[in-house]
Amino acid sequence: xxxxxxxxxxxxIRDNKIFLDDELLFHNDEAENPSAFMKxxxxxxxxxxxxxxxxxNLSKLGFLAAEILINKSNVLPLNSEETGIVIANSSSSxxxxxxxxxxxxxxxxxxxxxxxxxxxxxxxxxGEICIRHKITGENILFISEKFDPELIYYYVSDLFESGxxxxxxxxxxxxxxxxxxxxxxxxxxxxxxxxxxxIFEPRKxxxxxx
Amino acid sequence: MNExxxxxxxxxxxxxFTTEGNCTxxxxxxxxxxxxxxxxxxxxxxxxxxIDSEILRSKFSHIDDPDKFTRFEQLAILSINDALNKTSIDxxxxxxxxxxxxxxxxxxxxxxxxxxKYGENRLFLHETAKLIRQYFGNPNTPMVISNACxxxxxxxxxxxxxxxxxxxxxxxxxxxxxxxxxxxxxxQSFQSLSSTPCKPFDKTRDGLSxxxxxxxxxxxxxxxxxxxxxxxxxxxxxxNDANHISGPSRTGEGLYQSIKKTIGDLPAxxxxxxxxxxxATPYNDxxxxxxxxxxxxxxxxxxxxxxxxxxxxxxxxxxxxVLSIYSLKNNILFGTAGFSxxxxxxxxxxxxxxxxxxxxxxxxxxSGFGGCNASVIFHKI
Numbered sequence: 001x002x003x004x005x006x007x008x009x010x011x012x013i014r015d016n017k018i019f020l021d022d023e024l025l026f027h028n029d030e031a032e033n034p035s036a037f038m039k040x041x042x043x044x045x046x047x048x049x050x051x052x053x054x055x056x057n058l059s060k061l062g063f064l065a066a067e068i069l070i071n072k073s074n075v076l077p078l079n080s081e082e083t084g085i086v087i088a089n090s091s092s093s094x095x096x097x098x099x100x101x102x103x104x105x106x107x108x109x110x111x112x113x114x115x116x117x118x119x120x121x122x123x124x125x126x127g128e129i130c131i132r133h134k135i136t137g138e139n140i141l142f143i144s145e146k147f148d149p150e151l152i153y154y155y156v157s158d159l160f161e162s163g164x165x166x167x168x169x170x171x172x173x174x175x176x177x178x179x180x181x182x183x184x185x186x187x188x189x190x191x192x193x194x195x196x197x198x199i200f201e202p203r204k205x206x207x208x209x210x
Numbered sequence: 211m212n213e214x215x216x217x218x219x220x221x222x223x224x225x226x227f228t229t230e231g232n233c234t235x236x237x238x239x240x241x242x243x244x245x246x247x248x249x250x251x252x253x254x255x256x257x258x259x260x261i262d263s264e265i266l267r268s269k270f271s272h273i274d275d276p277d278k279f280t281r282f283e284q285l286a287i288l289s290i291n292d293a294l295n296k297t298s299i300d301x302x303x304x305x306x307x308x309x310x311x312x313x314x315x316x317x318x319x320x321x322x323x324x325x326x327k328y329g330e331n332r333l334f335l336h337e338t339a340k341l342i343r344q345y346f347g348n349p350n351t352p353m354v355i356s357n358a359c360x361x362x363x364x365x366x367x368x369x370x371x372x373x374x375x376x377x378x379x380x381x382x383x384x385x386x387x388x389x390x391x392x393x394x395x396x397x398q399s400f401q402s403l404s405s406t407p408c409k410p411f412d413k414t415r416d417g418l419s420x421x422x423x424x425x426x427x428x429x430x431x432x433x434x435x436x437x438x439x440x441x442x443x444x445x446x447x448x449x450n451d452a453n454h455i456s457g458p459s460r461t462g463e464g465l466y467q468s469i470k471k472t473i474g475d476l477p478a479x480x481x482x483x484x485x486x487x488x489x490a491t492p493y494n495d496x497x498x499x500x501x502x503x504x505x506x507x508x509x510x511x512x513x514x515x516x517x518x519x520x521x522x523x524x525x526x527x528x529x530x531x532v533l534s535i536y537s538l539k540n541n542i543l544f545g546t547a548g549f550s551x552x553x554x555x556x557x558x559x560x561x562x563x564x565x566x567x568x569x570x571x572x573x574x575x576x577s578g579f580g581g582c583n584a585s586v587i588f589h590k591i
Binding site for chain 1 (some may be wrong): 228253312313314315319321324333334335336337339340345351353355356357358364368371372374375377391392395396397398399400401447449450451452453454456463464467471518568578579580581
């Protein structure tokens with residue numbers, strides 16, 4: 001029989017609010033833009049990781065969601081080689097692509113920066129999470145028009161079934177100019193006896209976004 | 211468990227518009243990397259592998275109006291069209307999935323002229339993928355993978371998973387990336403472009419040559435429509451270095467972990483060759499040599515295709531897998547263009563010239579920005 005997979009802890013960041021398992025942990029309604037909001041969230045949670053300020057906004061968003069998910073919920077310890085990260089979004093790295101393009105579009109004002117260029121790949125966000133939490137397991141970044149629960153369900157289930165992972169951080173991290181949304185959650189094998197966790201299936205995954 | 215067979219394929223690079231055409235040129239030792247002097251792409255001259263725009267336009271005009279599609283879309287459609295012409299698979303049925311592997315897709319649509327012609331929507335990779343699958347009448351939501359330079363290898367692994375779990379009978383995987391001012395200026399800013407056509411694993415290597423390209427690989431669970439001799443996709447996996455977002459790991463950790471997961475208990479002697487990532491940057495090639503040695507594969511023959519048509523980014527994993535599959539089918543071990551003297555600290559076995567050899571299995575590896583690494587095995591049965 002296939003082992004049951006469960007959803008354990010979900011972190012949501014949107015509309016200037018951060019939730020962990022439906023509990024509002026932080027809100028900053030006055031923040032003018034995603035960048036200001038995330039900076040204030042970083043301070044609020046006393047993250048102490050100066051590299052955060054070098055990241056682009058997409059990476060900051062994914063980083064914060066993973067940070068809260070891993071540090072504030074009781075899922076540790078993670079086995080670094082057997083933890084997978086499977087993230088999808090709609091806008092790829094288009095937010096930073098636009099920023100990089102601004103530095104090359106005029107020949108009079110041409111100054112391409114490697115520090116910006118490196119973030120013109122959406123999976124850099126996954127790399128940042130891996131570095132912070134020493135996670136070396138399976139990685140993939142999908143692009144979908146909107147969150148596709150079946151894609152994530154099938155892909156993550158197959159990773160578990162093939163024995164490649166024991167834990168998975170998965171979900172949606174999307175950001176384009178002032179629009180953003182992150183919903184990251186843990187999936188692991190059901191060890192039994194714990195009520196209250198949702199079964200990992202497309203129907204339940206959809207509910208995480210409500 | 212369902213086996214995953216290769217049904218057909220295509221490659222488009224500066225060397226040709228078909229798999230056969232590319233292989234014929236590679237056998238001759240042809241190099242598609244040339245000195246480009248085009249201020250619209252980059253103020254200074256640089257080496258790159260470029261697909262001739264006039265030939266592309268002329269080939270595409272045989273199947274549709276080139277003015278309706280971007281350069282990226284033309285490449286992808288031409289490539290898929292050629293691969294599908296060689297199989298009996300009906301992609302209009304819902305048992306076929308389309309997968310697109312790319313780092314930057316239609317990134318040249320950020321340039322004003324293209325933006326006005328094609329519109330903002332074409333910048334979204336899911337829109338590009340949708341347009342392509344609609345062109346071929348496929349009813350399913352396409353899968354899009356954008357995971358830096360391992361995208362192509364990851365796409366083959368993900369496509370194989372979809373067949374093994376019986377969710378789809380066939381998967382059409384296309385990898386593509388084009389040369390653009392965006393990409394060239396970015397790599398130039400990293401100072402990672404080579405001052406000559408790139409020289410993978412060589413002592414005098416000084417960087418990569420950027421290339422544009424596209425390839426398609428059609429996977430199927432149906433043995434009867436598989437290519438002959440039959441090639442199957444074996445295990446595959448990915449790992450992250452968890453070390454640096456743009457620098458390869460000094461210990462090859464992520465690549466080593468991925469290879470160990472992929473080859474499992476398979477003895478090194480059962481792997482006939484490795485198609486490495488081999489970008490020809492000093493750090494990448496050194497990292498790969500360390501990882502191969504740690505995995506006990508230091509004696510296995512290794513090649514890199516980057517010296518023929520450069521680093522094709524999101525297409526690289528597919529193009530180089532198709533070439534490796536050609537090697538297995540035809541018992542040809544391709545040499546590494548640009549290589550003459552070993553320039554990595556571990557004594558790995560680089561294939562310097564193309565030769566004939568009985569072959570039955572190959573390990574394809576890739577590594578990329580974000581610390582990502584992936585590997586997959588192909589077997590001839």
